[in-house]
Amino acid sequence: MGVSGIAPRLPNPYSPHPMTEDSRFGLARTVTLAGPLELDGGAALSPVEIAYETYGVLNADRSNAILICHALTGDQHVASTHPITGKPGWWTRMVGAEKPIDPGRHFIICTNVLGSCLGSSGPATVNPATGAPFAMRFPVITIRDMVRAQAMLLDHLGVPALAAVVGGSMGGMQVLEWAATYPDRVRSAIAIAATARHSAQNIAFHEVGRQAIMADPKWRGGDYYADGDPPAAGLAVARMAAHITYLSEAGLTEKFGRRLQSRDAKSFGFDADFQVESYLRHQGISFVDRFDANSYLYITRAMDYYDIAEEYGGLLANAFRATRTRFCIVSFDTDWLYPTAESRAIVHALNAAGAPVSFVELSSPFGHDAFLLDMPELNRVVDGFLRAGERT
């Protein structure tokens, strides 16, 4: 653990990093790596910009690093205030002092994924070759490309291996890809509400979202950056459709039922009469302020291309053959986006590969998004699993 003089324990884990003059560590970091990053699609990206945050202190033997992978529309602000919305980090229930992932014990890294729009290379990035944003000329990427970019960042940070890689939803997909691609760099892996491949239904919902964006006349083939008039309507519809898949019927019924929005009777018009309509419209409208439509296209594409078993003869177990990584898989009973059956398929493959794996289906009325909500049971499981890894 922290040897004094190199990595002293600080009273406030959010204080400036003790490697004080080392600008690699801290909040709101951005780095431009030379690359090239060879992509699954055949293209190469150079340079590669990565926006990220670190919390806590990398210990002397560099053994306490935890990488947190974010979901489709998440970002690197896992436990810091979002620069656009001003809201607290997206996973402060899991990450923070006295939480399962604790900057007092762990060196925490969270990167904005490749293809996203919060500072990492993506379609909104200016192509150095042309001086104009890539837009749809950005190469199509995969989940594994995102993971490769994260590995490049770890090299830059001097982190040889991760005590754990943790994520929910698309973050969980990256977790599995990490374990398959870099088995020697991952000691523990926690994949929550995730899947090892995108199903036809998953792809179908994403295609609805993409078509909504592309059908917006303001999309203009993706070249909308210059005049600041993005396809907000299309992106909002994409978000509304997707948001339904993150909830559950029981959750929607409990939260909204058929209740009317600020009115006593139906309007016999097409205003948002129902609370659920108003809620979805709000979700759509607030989303466009913080997210880029082209990024939405690229990241949903990456998720649709995701099928870990594909490269291993269709046998998921082969992706984890001889792995020494410990796995913890968690699903939620009302998650119909990545239902428990998907998690079980992962668990069966890991068992067949002889990997140490824990799996639990937790009960929550809130569907897929349960992993972001207050779930004491989830925290207990993650905490116990991480601590057990730290004991060995």
Added chain:
Amino acid sequence: MSELRPDLAIIADHVAPGSRVLDVGCGDGELMEVLQAQKRCDARGIEIDAANVSLAVARGLSVIQGDADADLVNYPDNSFDYAILSQTLQTARAPDKALSELMRIGRRAFVSFPNFAYWRVRLSLAWGGRMPVTPALPVSWYETQNIHQLTIDDFRAFVRERGIIVEQAWFLTGDRRCGEAAANLRAEHAVFLLRR
């Protein structure tokens, strides 16, 4: 190991150190924890109850939520030195399949179960005319999870018909061991160590 349930203590005492163990129906992982801490075993568990799984995982154990009926088929042959089925056989929908999966996955298997031919059980049924409620079978007929009640003699015949070898057997009344003589009448619980 004194804190363990008596049948689990017997199993813990007789598992070879350093072996790979699958505990089917592992509860909150108390046996696994002992095997890992005191016998340096690589212990894995399957448990049907989510709250128990959470407790076990929070203890740092490798436990998956599942059950003997559905999940054993997914394990490769000989993937464990021991497969353990403690107090679970009588709750399986298909005990015969569960046992054959157990013998396929593990080179050896421990199976423990409550003996339905225990004399108090017989008394209750024969003279009381009621389904027995005893310390080993504490729940009324309508809420018990024990859907396939069996006796020690039933189990002996069951494994014999399948060519499974009984390496050792232990019998318990309450917390005390009892001998093999008339065990089918005197024993409340039995623990068997089996191999193919």
